[in-house]
Amino acid sequence: MLIGVYIVLDDQFSLPVYADPDPDELDEGIWVAACERVNDALESEGPTRGHCAVGDVEVAWRTHLKLGLSFVAIASDVKTRALEKYLRLISERYLDEVDDVREPDRHGVADVMVDVIPPWEDEDQD
Numbered sequence: 001m002l003i004g005v006y007i008v009l010d011d012q013f014s015l016p017v018y019a020d021p022d023p024d025e026l027d028e029g030i031w032v033a034a035c036e037r038v039n040d041a042l043e044s045e046g047p048t049r050g051h052c053a054v055g056d057v058e059v060a061w062r063t064h065l066k067l068g069l070s071f072v073a074i075a076s077d078v079k080t081r082a083l084e085k086y087l088r089l090i091s092e093r094y095l096d097e098v099d100d101v102r103e104p105d106r107h108g109v110a111d112v113m114v115d116v117i118p119p120w121e122d123e124d125q126d
Contacts, residue, residue, distance in 0.1 A: 002086075002118055003030075003057060006072040007094065007109065009102060011039055017069075018109045027057075030074060034059045038070040049087075051080050062087045067101055082119045089116050 004026060007018040013035045016023070023031045033054045040046030041063040051060040056076055060083045063070040071091045075083050090113065097112045098104045 001076055001078065003074040003076060004072075005074075005090065005113065006034070006070075007090075008038060008070045008072065010068040011042060013038075017104060017106060018113060020110075020113070026074070027054075030054045030057055030059060034061065034072045034074065037061050038063055038072065041065070041070065042068065049084070051083065058083055060084055060087050062091050064091070064095075069101060078118075078120050086116070086118045086120075089119075 005018070005020050006016045006023070008016045013023070033052060037046060037050065037052060037059065038061050041048045041061065042065070048063040048065060049061060051058055057074060058076065058078060058080060059072065059074050060080070061070055061072045071087050073083055073087050073090070093112055093116050094109070095101060098109065
């Protein structure tokens with residue numbers, strides 16, 4: 001089950017480009033773990049993509065250093081490979097559809113995101 005999806009510019013964790021749900025609605029430890037991983041990637045102190053477990057929740061991230069743009073997905077009961085594929089699909093869709101990736105129309109980003117179906121939901125329909 002998907003818990004949250006976020007797009008963060010640079011280290012502006014308090015004002016994501018896209019947030020569903022608001023980070024304040026997450027368990028603080030989960031959001032802190034996500035922010036730490038993205039921050040490490042931005043500072044070249046950690047991998048630019050990966051995943052970690054926080055309790056029974058999986059946090060995955062994908063950071064584009066040249067753009068200063070990070071994609072984060074948080075889920076439970078989802079295979080890591082499917083979560084990473086979902087992040088790849090989100091980042092590709094965002095980069096293809098958004099004209100100014102560093103200064104997007106924040107209301108339009110939701111329209112881009114709604115069309116990306118998580119792979120595990122797509123599998124359920126087979």
